[in-house]
Amino acid sequence: MNKTDLINSIAGKSGLTKKDVEAVLNNFMGEVTDALSKGDKVQLIGFGTFETRKRNSRLGRNPQTGKEIEIPETTVPAFKAGNKLKEAVK
Known part of the structure; x- marks a missing residue:
């Protein structure tokens, strides 16, 4: 499912416009992105939890030269599924 499919599905079930x-x-x-960029959950x-x-x-x-390179420390986004989502997917 992509973003358009999600929008169509929610609009169909909720009665809201697309x-x-x-x-x-x-x-x-946008709010999730802003919160994560500030280091919040x-x-x-x-x-x-995002x-x-x-x-x-x-x-x-x-991979082309085989030469060792140092990959720097980085911060990455992560998602940890909740119990209800885990149960629904089983």
Whole structure:
């Protein structure tokens, strides 16, 4: 399912217009992005938690030359599924 499919599905089930659903979805994604960029968590009980995690620096290899390179430490977004979501997927 892509974003358009999600918008169509929500609009069909909720009775809202596609334009309204798209606006809400875009705002939701923007708020999650803003919170994660500040280092905050977004926790939706039963669904899951959006958070950031630090990935330590490590050594890697350039696949073309085989030369070792250092991959720097970075912060990445992560999602941890909640219990209700886990149960629904089983």
